[in-house]
Amino acid sequence: MAIKFKYCRIQGKELARNTMTGKGIFSMFNQMLTDDVMDEEDTELFKEIDAWFADELPWPPQCQRQEKVICYFKTENSDMMMKMINPLLWLLERYNHPYYVVYTNFPGEIVYEDDYQIVVKVDENIVIEDIQASWSPE
Secondary structure, X not given: OOOOOOEEEEEEEXXXXXXXXEEEHHHHHHHHHHOOOOOHHHHHHHHHHHHHHHHXXXXXXXHXXXXXXXXXXEOOOOHHHHHHHHHXXXXXXXXXXXXXXEEEOOOOOEEEEOOOEEEEEOOOOOOOOOOOOOOOOO
16 A cells, blocks of 8 residues: 655755754755855756746745745645756755655645645644663663
8 A cells, every 4th residue: 555645845954044944945956056066057957947936836925924834845736846856856966965855744734825835834842752762672
């Protein structure tokens, strides 16, 4: 039985100061542009893909206001978006920039939704638990 996930997010190891969660893929690339780590051809590739997303997807108001939110793509109709994301994943690999692809059915409190994406409020109630006793026989 395969689990079908509703949402997907690509994020980095580095945390965004306002959310304290992994930066999303576009934030990672904007930082890479600021840090001038990509060559000109790769920068242009990112800018073309970024422009495509800006034309095709609404920019959620919560993101415009830099609220404590994170975004996920909907997997049900994200085939074209993922085709456009794949070259960005290639660029992250090319520049040895770590990233994670997160799939979930439980993203948190949804505060915005359109046909392709959701925006969720960052859960600031982090639960930190003690390490469990070892289950190892040794």
